[in-house]
Amino acid sequence: xxxxxxxxxxxxxxxxxxxxxxxxxxxxxxxxxxxxxxxxxxxxxxxxxxxxxxxxxxxxxxxxxxxxxxxxxxxxxxxxxxxxxxxxxxxxxxxxxxxxxxxxxxxxxxxxxxxxxxxxxxxxxxxxxxxxxxxxxxxxxxxxxxxxxxxxxxxxxxxxxxxxxxxxxxxxxxxxxxxxxxxxxxxxxxxxxxxxxxxxxxxxxxxxxxxxxxxxxxxxxxxxxxxxxxxxxxxxxxxxxxxxxxxxxxxxxxxxxxxxxxxxxxxxxxxxxxxxxxxxxxxxxxxxxxxxxxxxxxxxxxxxxxxxxxxxxxxxxxxxxxxxxxxxxxxxxxxxxxxxxxxxxxxxxxxxxxxxxxxxxxxxxxxxxxxxxxxxxxxxxxxxxxxxxxxxxxxxxxxxxxxxxxxxxxxxxxxxxxxxxxxxxxxxxxxxxx
Amino acid sequence: xxxxxxxxxxxxxxxxxxxxxxxxxxxxxxxxxxxxxxxxxxxxxxxxxxxxxxxxxxxxxxxxxxxxxxxxxxxxxxxxxxxxxxxxxxxxxxxxxxxxxxxxxxxxxxxxxxxxxxxxxxxxxxxxxxxxxxxxxxxxxxxxxxxxxxxxxxxxxxxxxxxxxxxxxxxxxxxxxxxxxxxxxxxxxxxxxxxxxxxxxxxxxxxxxxxxxxxxxxxxxxxxxxxxxxxxxxxxxxxxxxxxxxxxxxxxxxxxxxxxxxxxxxxxxxxxxxxxxxxxxxxxxxxxxxxxxxxxxxxxxxxxxxxxxxxxxxxxxxxxxxxxxxxxxxxxxxxxxxxxxxxxxxxxxxxxxxxxxxxxxxxxxxxxxxxxxxxxxxxxxxxxxxxxxxxxxxxxxxxxxxxxxxxxxxxxxxxxxxxxxxxxxxxxxxxxxx
Ligand SMILES: NC(=O)c1ccc[n+]([C@@H]2O[C@H](COP(=O)([O-])OP(=O)(O)OC[C@H]3O[C@@H](n4cnc5c(N)ncnc54)[C@H](OP(=O)(O)O)[C@@H]3O)[C@@H](O)[C@H]2O)c1
Ligand SMILES: NC(=O)c1ccc[n+]([C@@H]2O[C@H](COP(=O)([O-])OP(=O)(O)OC[C@H]3O[C@@H](n4cnc5c(N)ncnc54)[C@H](OP(=O)(O)O)[C@@H]3O)[C@@H](O)[C@H]2O)c1
Numbered sequence: 001x002x003x004x005x006x007x008x009x010x011x012x013x014x015x016x017x018x019x020x021x022x023x024x025x026x027x028x029x030x031x032x033x034x035x036x037x038x039x040x041x042x043x044x045x046x047x048x049x050x051x052x053x054x055x056x057x058x059x060x061x062x063x064x065x066x067x068x069x070x071x072x073x074x075x076x077x078x079x080x081x082x083x084x085x086x087x088x089x090x091x092x093x094x095x096x097x098x099x100x101x102x103x104x105x106x107x108x109x110x111x112x113x114x115x116x117x118x119x120x121x122x123x124x125x126x127x128x129x130x131x132x133x134x135x136x137x138x139x140x141x142x143x144x145x146x147x148x149x150x151x152x153x154x155x156x157x158x159x160x161x162x163x164x165x166x167x168x169x170x171x172x173x174x175x176x177x178x179x180x181x182x183x184x185x186x187x188x189x190x191x192x193x194x195x196x197x198x199x200x201x202x203x204x205x206x207x208x209x210x211x212x213x214x215x216x217x218x219x220x221x222x223x224x225x226x227x228x229x230x231x232x233x234x235x236x237x238x239x240x241x242x243x244x245x246x247x248x249x250x251x252x253x254x255x256x257x258x259x260x261x262x263x264x265x266x267x268x269x270x271x272x273x274x275x276x277x278x279x280x281x282x283x284x285x286x287x288x289x290x291x292x293x294x295x296x297x298x299x300x301x302x303x304x305x306x307x308x309x310x311x312x313x314x315x316x317x318x319x320x321x322x323x324x325x326x327x328x329x330x331x332x333x334x335x336x337x338x339x340x341x342x343x344x345x346x347x348x349x350x351x352x353x354x355x356x357x358x359x360x361x362x363x364x365x366x367x368x369x370x371x372x373x374x375x376x377x378x379x380x381x382x383x384x385x386x387x388x389x390x391x392x393x394x395x396x397x398x399x400x401x402x403x404x405x406x407x408x409x410x411x412x413x414x415x416x417x418x419x420x421x422x423x424x425x426x427x428x429x430x431x432x433x434x
Numbered sequence: 435x436x437x438x439x440x441x442x443x444x445x446x447x448x449x450x451x452x453x454x455x456x457x458x459x460x461x462x463x464x465x466x467x468x469x470x471x472x473x474x475x476x477x478x479x480x481x482x483x484x485x486x487x488x489x490x491x492x493x494x495x496x497x498x499x500x501x502x503x504x505x506x507x508x509x510x511x512x513x514x515x516x517x518x519x520x521x522x523x524x525x526x527x528x529x530x531x532x533x534x535x536x537x538x539x540x541x542x543x544x545x546x547x548x549x550x551x552x553x554x555x556x557x558x559x560x561x562x563x564x565x566x567x568x569x570x571x572x573x574x575x576x577x578x579x580x581x582x583x584x585x586x587x588x589x590x591x592x593x594x595x596x597x598x599x600x601x602x603x604x605x606x607x608x609x610x611x612x613x614x615x616x617x618x619x620x621x622x623x624x625x626x627x628x629x630x631x632x633x634x635x636x637x638x639x640x641x642x643x644x645x646x647x648x649x650x651x652x653x654x655x656x657x658x659x660x661x662x663x664x665x666x667x668x669x670x671x672x673x674x675x676x677x678x679x680x681x682x683x684x685x686x687x688x689x690x691x692x693x694x695x696x697x698x699x700x701x702x703x704x705x706x707x708x709x710x711x712x713x714x715x716x717x718x719x720x721x722x723x724x725x726x727x728x729x730x731x732x733x734x735x736x737x738x739x740x741x742x743x744x745x746x747x748x749x750x751x752x753x754x755x756x757x758x759x760x761x762x763x764x765x766x767x768x769x770x771x772x773x774x775x776x777x778x779x780x781x782x783x784x785x786x787x788x789x790x791x792x793x794x795x796x797x798x799x800x801x802x803x804x805x806x807x808x809x810x811x812x813x814x815x816x817x818x819x820x821x822x823x824x825x826x827x828x829x830x831x832x833x834x835x836x837x838x839x840x841x842x843x844x845x846x847x848x849x850x851x852x853x854x855x856x857x858x859x860x861x862x863x864x865x866x867x868x
Contacts, residue, residue: 021582021724031649032581034762129579135725137579144755145563145571147466148455148745215465273707273731290455290742291569295731297707308724311582319762321578321755328468328753 001030004318007041007067007098009089010080011060013187014103014130015042016052017307018077018314023053033315037075041067052303064089068096075317077101077310087111094124099322101313103130103306106195108332109204109220116332125326127313132205133158133282135298135305137312142212142286143329149288151213154252155433158205160280160300161189161196162228162248166265167278170236170245176229188280188301199225199248199263206250206263211331213286214252215339216259224345225263235355235428238385238399239267242353245275249433258341260348267353267432273297274433346408351380351432354400354414359422360387368400368417375413377405395424401432435464438752441475441501441532443523444514445494447621448537448564449476450486451741452511452748457487467749471509475501486737498523502530509751511535511744521545528558533756535747537564537740540629542766543638543654550766559760561747566639567592567716569732569739571746576646576720577763583722585647588686589867592639594714594734595623595630596662596682600699601712604670604679610663622714622735633659633682633697640684640697645765647720648686649773650693658779659697669789669862672819672833673701676787679709683867692775694782701787701866707731708867780842785814785866788834788848793856794821802834802851809847811839829858835866 006022008015022029022039029037042055047062067073076098080086086107093100100119102108108115108131119126129139133156142151157163161183168179180197183189195201200220207220228248239246244267253260268275273295277283282300287293299305316322358364365382372379385397402410410429418427440456442449456463456473463471476489481496501507510532514520520541527534534553536542542549542565553560563573567590576585591597595617602613614631617623629635634654641654662682673680678701687694702709707729711717716734721727733739750756792798799816806813819831836844844863852861 017724025582025584028584029582031764032577032762135728137575137728140574140579141571143466144750145574145746146742147749148459148463148742150459150462273710276707288742290451290738290745292733292736292739293731294569294571295729297727297729297731299726302726304724305726308580308582308722311724312579315581316578319758321758324753324755324758328466330465 001036003036003038004033004075005038005040005070005073006314007043007073007076008039009043009064009067009076009078011042011044011051011053012079012081013303014306014310015077015079017303018079018310019053019055021307021311023055029311029315033318035318037314037318040070040073043067064092068092071097073098075099075101075314077314079103079310081106083107083110087115090115091118094118094122097124099125099317101127101310101317103128103310105131105201105204105208109207112332125317125322127317127322129313130306130309132208133284133298134160134301135308136282136284136296137309138209138284138296139212141296142209144325146286146288146291146294149290152254152287152289154209154213154284154286155274156206156209156250156284157247157274157277157282158250158300159196159202159248160282161193162202163277163282163300164188164280165197166228166231166246166248169231169233170240173233175233176231197229198227202248202250202263206252206261208331210252210259210261212329214254214259215330216261216342217338218261218342222342223261223263226265228265231265232428234397235430238355239353242399242401243270244268244432245270246430247274247277249274254340257347258343260343262345262348264431267430269433346406348407349404350407350410351404351434352402352410353430353432354402354417355397355428356417357388357395357397357424359424360394360396361422364422367420367422368398371416371420372400372402372413374416375405375409377409377413378403393424404434435470437470437472438467438509439472439474439504439507440748441477441507441510442473443477443498443501443510443512445476445478445485445487446513446515447737448740448744449511449513451737452513452744453487453489455741455745457489463745463749467752469752471748471752474504474507477501498526502526505531507532509533509535509748511748513537513744515540517541517544521549524549525552528552528556531558533559533751535561535744535751537562537744539565539635539638539642543641546766553760559751559756561751561756563747564740564743566642567718567732568594568735569742570716570718570730571743572643572718572730573646575730576643578759580720580722580725580728583724586688586721586723588643588647588718588720589708590640590643590684590718591681591708591711591716592684592734593630593636593682594716595627596636597711597716597734598622598714599631600662600665600680600682603665603667604674607667609667610665631663632661636682636684636697640686640695642765644686644693644695646763648688648693649764650695650776651772652695652776656776657695657697660699662699665699666862668831669864672789673787676833676835677704678702678866679704680864681708681711683708688774692777694777696779696782698865701864703867780840782841783838784841784844785838785868786836786844787864787866788836788851789831789862790851791822791829791831791858793858794828794830795856798856801854801856802832805850805854806834806836806847808850809839809843811843811847812837827858838868
């Protein structure tokens, strides 16, 4: 049986999982690859640190040159997080003739165009299934399995940390800070979870999927995004009363006007599959013009689900499938102009949930409906809740559900409402999935 | 741009859909394949029959030789149903050097070993994504995306016709015959729906998936199967009361004792994803030892979802990915003995729902629990429903839910209960998904 020599660079959570799959299940990978996948080297910074995988003598090294200078190592799983030295190492590996597998979506989001261009120039490939949605093989599904389709829409719960936190707040009634701490204890959230909870991570993943599925040239930084870090438990409760759950939803929707892209906490009708995604799970719903709706659900992160995706990529790369796919992959590709126009956020249609606290006095509702009317935002329903006492004022919480209106109009109306003297505090405005 | 010449044999529902995708969306397929997919010939029996796709001059023919003798046609979508002439034509195409794409699972179930062996000998490939679960790309997902895993279990709703019929009976309260007629009107069921409703079709699909996922050499005919053709609306109602739905479930479950395989109407806990699969949708839940649970949901059949899978296979074949995958594909493969032992049906563990009608007299329950006890089947709960009057006897419906017990024990107990003089009619026994 032929042999492909593989190296891992970065033996953290994911790297150790990959090593375990390669070492403990060599029969399995050999059967599926038709060749032995031989773990030749594992590169770390600190040789003395304990690793979660037991490596055979001579595999562990702190010298990247042992990989770069070994022409027999043809596939490298690059599993260092962050931008540097990950970027530089990736370029060195490509120059040295290696095909790359990576799980680092932050690196791709930031330096994808440069890395992919260099790989294409050098006739090398980069596989990145593990970079989006962990155990859900959404990259292969979009770029290969659904390739007969024009994707019409894609909606995803792409950040497991956020979903875990929101689930704890929603189902267990936890406070935000407490839920974040639990996520950190369980290893779902990093010491600094900012990129997860502020929507950055989901936007980076959505940018990759939007490239692949729509041929959109979207930089993650241009994708309008709101995280869950400002989510108020009160809104989870009101949403529930209305028959919704709140999920951090990444949305891509194509119509004649162009492509709609955003990440935001969104009211999703309870009982629908996306609404029922719990804890650290991810889910993606894709609609293709031929296949119709396809729904995927699986673990969004974690050592072994992520390692599963990395090793599938290693097999695909060793076998030669990745090279074939990479040649036509519509990602960070310079071939021609973008195929779709990105719609301006202001013009995007949406239904909205508005929640505010107002003085419990006559005439307030009239002013609010007036502000909405001036922006052509029509009201679907208004619910006035039990009075609450805050800051010595006798206020009532008010929830307004709107009909469809452009984002800009809804935001303009909300600003005007917020400026009303009868309104206490800010107006919370969330999108409602249609 | 290079060009791959493609032919379709069989221009029925699926064939016409494939032609439409190739003809109307040539830009799309070219972009994803990096080559033009050129529909050169479409072979039919009857040239005068109207077709659901408009074909350019010269494409339609009733002469298979125009495909066999054209060496430039390298990929053929073989979309004739049934066993013959489909089998003979497939062999002719392979001998003529064509790579094949097919949607015909009945043909694979019956003649897969012969066809795959011939393809391997000739260095050709057979792609068959469309043969299982229509729009859900489960073949590629199992054989490629999840290839780093040992599959631990696989559960699927694989027959859209049955699921449509059961949904109508369950949700709309339709009678079985009425639901079958509606399925036929909607084009979900064929004129003779026997193979769909008696579990054959689901068993054929399960056999293919069990080969791929577990290396099991299972012939569909050996898979124990019960269809929905005997399903009583009364049981749908009682199951609902107990918090379950009844679904025609195809199950594969691996443990130390071997592989459990069967197709049966099964009580599935309401609210879980499989229980909520409606109408003609299919769903598959796979558990891998690394990735954990992954759930797929999509349209199980229909012209365009099936054509989507066929065209993805055509692209994969034209690009060269199929050839690479086919080389190591664990299906109808002579390489070595089966990797798993198939468990005898009698020894399979399960929980059961038993429903019977008994005389409303004292002592009956004792006899029933006695029969179960003699077979070591312990009872989880008993529900006695309102008395009903049937055949001049004053009877009551009784539902018994058991704890886990071997299939053989449960069936023995049910037979003994059925023979009791106080029991009227037969004992319905259904599996409960654990
Ligand atoms: N964890 C997940 O569930 C998950 C899921 C999807 C994607 N990812 C992505 O996968 C990547 C790795 O994540 P992780 O969770 O495995 O991170 P991690 O546990 O922090 O591991 C990163 C590893 O990289 C090593 N490293 C850093 N600089 C290095 C250098 N110059 N040379 C050699 N090794 C170096 C670190 O070495 P030391 O141990 O010596 O510090 C560490 O072992 C990240 O891009 C992450 O976003 C992770
Ligand atoms: N329909 C679905 O949703 C679906 C889903 C998954 C898989 N499949 C599978 O896909 C296959 C095709 O299904 P379908 O629904 O398209 O069936 P269909 O509508 O009955 O079409 C079959 C076609 O084969 C043609 N044919 C039969 N013998 C032929 C011959 N000797 N030479 C040339 N053409 C011949 C028939 O020709 P005439 O038109 O001249 O009679 C007919 O057009 C079947 O194996 C089925 O199980 C179907």
